[in-house]
Amino acid sequence: MAGFRAGHVSLTAILWAYSLAIITIGTLPRMPTFQTLLLTAAALLASVLLLPARSRLLPLLLAALAGGSWSLWHNQQGISQRLPLSAHGADFLLEVEVVSLPELRRLDNVFGGTGASDSLRFSARVITAIQPVDSGQITAGRLLDLTWYRIDDDMRKQLRAGSRWILPVRLKRPRGSVNPHGFDYEGWLLRRGVFATGYVRPGDWQPRWLAQGQGLAALRHRLRDRLLALAPDRGALLSALLLGDRGGLSEGERLLLRQTGTSHLLAISGLHVGLVAGLFLLLGRLCGRTIGLYSGVTPRLLAVVVALVASLAYTLLAGAPLSAQRALVMTWVLLIAWQWRRRIHAGFAFSLSLALVLTLQPLAFFGAGFWLSFIAVGALLLGFSGRQRLGWASDVRGASWVGHSLQSMSGLFRGQWFIALALFLPSLLYFSGASPAGVLLNLVAIPWLGCLVLPPLLFGALMIATPIGVGMIDFAAWQLNLMMRFLEVGQSVLPSWQTLGAPSSWLLLASAGVGVVLLLLPAGLPGRRLGWLFLLPPLLPFLPQANPEEAGFRVTALDVGQGLAVVLRTPQQTLVYDAGPVSGSGWSAGSQIVAPYLLGEGVAELDVVVISHGDSDHAGGFAGLMAAEPPARVIAPGLLADRLGRGSLPGVSSCRSGRRETFDDVELLWLWPEDEQVSGEENDHSCVALVQWQGVRVLLTGDISRRVERQLVRRYPGFAPVDLLIVPHHGSRSSSSAEFIRWAQPANVVFSAGFRHHFGHPHPQVVSRYREVGASLWSTAASGAITWRWREGHTPSVTEARTAGPFWYRSSDNNVLVKF
Structure with a gap:
């Protein structure tokens, strides 16, 4: 901006240098030491001093040095302040305070429907460690993400935000599955400062309630209870808008918002904080004009103060997620600049907001919301720069309000168009699709939400103990229900969500x-x-988009923890073998890992899903996968296929030894089971398939035991070596006999197993047997998702997702997880 210069360098350039240094340090594959940073800074400073115009570059260098140092210190602190690996899986008795709204999750069974196991997820802050007494790893103030499985009704009612408990917990180091296009759970935990994850584990120690909470957390819980009681149908939506609590949304509501491109309406972000600030800025200005008539109070100052306080209060009430923090910073910069009455250049305000957000959280740029927020704001600044108002609108004589209305509508259409255009590519990269209807529906939904839902909801929450407040909540729920009906009609009439792969190069x-x-x-x-x-x-997807990565044959063993999910792809066909597990908290590998991977790879239509057998670590994610990406065909063993067929699934068939199936240039030879009347639930009922593509052989084995392995060896003598073997039963000692390994002669083997799981897979004896035959050993626990690519010839290229990921995947105490 004009006048804001340091020497000959503008403050905007200095802020950009500071921000880019933070981002650069965060994107390094490994964290450098402070000595490396100091040596680099000294070398840069020496080179700058030799330049004739050093006064211009010195401020930029100092800003970059400050940003890099802050980022390095913050990131190293975040890595070091996590549960040590030596304590991974250990039991503790802790006194904690619940700091989040507990989220109730109901476990779905393998093929849909509700199960009997409910769980509560919540965050808690450690007050003190009781047992073991010498547990120096856990100190006061550490943040934990916990799950309480099979909680009874009495405990569920007492587990409220702000309450204090003594809980027996089993803790684990923050860690998540690493898959292409998947959610970076470990990075999300790191950005939030979570010390450990775990679950309540009653045993020798029993959970004990100590006290009900007070303060902001307890207030948020009381407001949620009140909203759910006043508006049973839309209370969860109101809670999401006011408190940032999206845990109560139904799958139908989530799907509707996603397919209409309006999910952002319920994600506390710049839209909501900006609406709150604008609403209270208007109210503050009206009050300021009234008060100023008698006391001389400046209307502008009162309005700004009211808007600042209101936006801060709303952010805190919403739980202060990172998205709301970003929006709060940007809103405050705008409000203070307006009060300052200086002509601040848009580029300076933008760079100042960027620098402040990265100062608060140097790793914020790893989140999709960071890019969506700043790209949307940047698009508005760039799109409206140099554009004049519509002259014809102001020429309407005798109807100036019509002209102003037309100008406002034109600006709204333009702004929505600019945002839709700018966010199209991020939508493809992060969400693997876009909603054409979203542009039009948001033109109605955003002002509807801002004028008829959010204001009465806010004032109703302020006066919720009065009949007026209750009436306002009812009005907000009524309007929100009408808006959701409008979205349903729009979804049925307009083209909704379209699955699109990101540009292929x-x-x-x-x-x-x-x-x-x-x-x-x-x-x-x-x-x-x-x-x-x-x-x-x-x-235009039908135009040629040459990408050598798409050619040939690819096999990806996804990182689903203790379970199995394998994706086999050619340019024309996609086959999924098993869908991973479902957890007691309701998390599904099918919807959270397999489906995002397929969508990110541009797979709009899934051809075949094979469910090897009915165990939950193989079939648990099937329901989630079906909801997100229904396949054309489903194959399962024996009577399991019949049950799926009765569930009205399309194209269900069974696997049986000796059958051959061809999908484009991929051939499947079913090796097991031999009987179509098996239940399909037992390990030894697993569908065993030999997949062949131009001489490449991949053996998929499910959870078969040594008994089945011996029958395969006898049934198929002279079996040719396989290029890739998905190890039976995750490397259990009950499988992978020496006879079977000599029969298969695998060049590559992969163990799909959980990180330090209590089953202990893979067993050291099994690992030793595979090593003896010279096979290359891989593990999803150590490498994340692993992809083999065959093009010409039989020598594959191998990609490990964890190796290609950010620095926290390869920190010094987290890089060697499985030793072969």
Whole structure:
């Protein structure tokens, strides 16, 4: 901005240097030491001193050094302040305070429907460690993410935000599955400062309630209870809007919001904080004008103070998620600049907000919300720069309000168009699709939410103990229900969510980015319309998009913890073998890992799903996968296939030894089971398949035991060596006999097992047997998802997701997880 300069360098450039240094340090594959940082800074400083214009570069260097140092210190602190690996899986008795709203989760069974096991998920802060007495790893103030399985009704009623407990817990080091296009759970925990995850484990020690809570956390819980009581149908939606609590949303509501491109309406972000700030800015200005008539109070100052306090209070009431913190910083910068009455350049305000957000959380840029927020704001700043108001609107004589209304509507349409255009690529990269209907539906839904839902909800919450407050809550629920009905109608009439893969190469991605920027430039600039030409190749999937990664045959063993999910792909066909587990908390590998991977790879239509057998670690994620990406065919063993067929699933068939199936240029030879009347639930009922593609052989074995292995060896003598073997039963000692290993002669083997799981897979004796035959050993626990790619010839290229990930996957105490 004009006048804001340090020497000859603008403050905007200094803030950008500071922010880029933070991002650069965070994206390094490994954290450098402070000595490395100091040596680099000294070398840069020496080179700057030799330059003639050193006064211009010195402030930039110092800003970059400050940003890099802060990022390095913060990131190293975050890595070091996690439960040590030596205590992973240990039991503790802790006095804790519940600091989040507990989230009730109901466990679905394998093929849909509700199960009997309910659980509560919540965050708690450690007050003190009681047992073991010498547990120096856990100190006061540590944040834990806990799950309480099979909790009874009395305990569930007492477990409230703000309450204090003595809990027996089993803790684990923060860790998550690592898969392409999947949610980075471990990074999310790191950004939140979570010390350990775990679950309540009654045994020798029993949970004991100490005291009911007070303060903000308890207030949030009371408000949630009141909202759910006043509006049973839409109380969960109201709670999401007011408190940031999305745990009570039904799957139908989540699906509707996602498919209509309106999920952001319930995610506390810049939209909500900005609406709250604008509402209270208007109220503060009206009050300021009234008060100022008698006391001389400046209307502007009172309005800004009221808006600042209201936006802060709303952020705290919503639980202060990172998205709301970002929005609060950007809102405060705007409000203070407005009160300051200085003409602050938009670029300076944008860079200041960016620097403040990264100072608060140097790893914030790893979250999708960071990019969505700043790209949307940047698009508005760029899109409206240099554009004049509609002259014809102000020329309407005798109806100036009509002209102003037309101007406002035009600005709303333009703003929505700019945001939709700018967020198209991020939507493909992060969500593997876009909603064409979202542009139109948001034009109605955003002002509807801002004018008729959020204001009465806020004032109703302030006066919730009065009849007026109850009436306002009822009105907000009524309007919210009408808005959801409107979205349902829009979904049925307009084209909803479209699954689209991200541009298949960095060249196409860069081309699309250039096209978006050109289209956002002010009208009248030469070459602006050429943006459509740059956008054309990524937008038209039928145009050739050469990408060598898509050619050939790919097999990906996904990292689903203690379970199995394998994706086999050619450019024309996709087959999924098993869908991973479902947990007692309701988490499903099918919906959270397998489906996002397929969508991210651009698989709009899934061809075949094979459920090897009915165990929950193989079939548990099937219901979640079916809901997200229904397959054309389902194959399962024996009577399990019949049960699936009775569930109205399309194209269900059974696997039986000796049958051959061909999918494009991929051939499946079923080796087991030999009887179609097996239940399909036992390990030895597993569908065993030999997959062949142009001489490449992949053996999928499910959970078969040595008994079945011996029968396979006898039934198929002279079996040719396989290129890849998915190890039977995760490497259990009951499988992988020496006879079977000599029969298969695998070149590569992969153990799909959980990290330090209590089953202890893979067993050391099994590992030793595979090593003796010279096979290359891989483990999803150590490598994350592993992908083998065959193109020409039989030598595959191998990619490990954990190796290609951010620095916390390879920290010094987290990089050697399985020793072969």
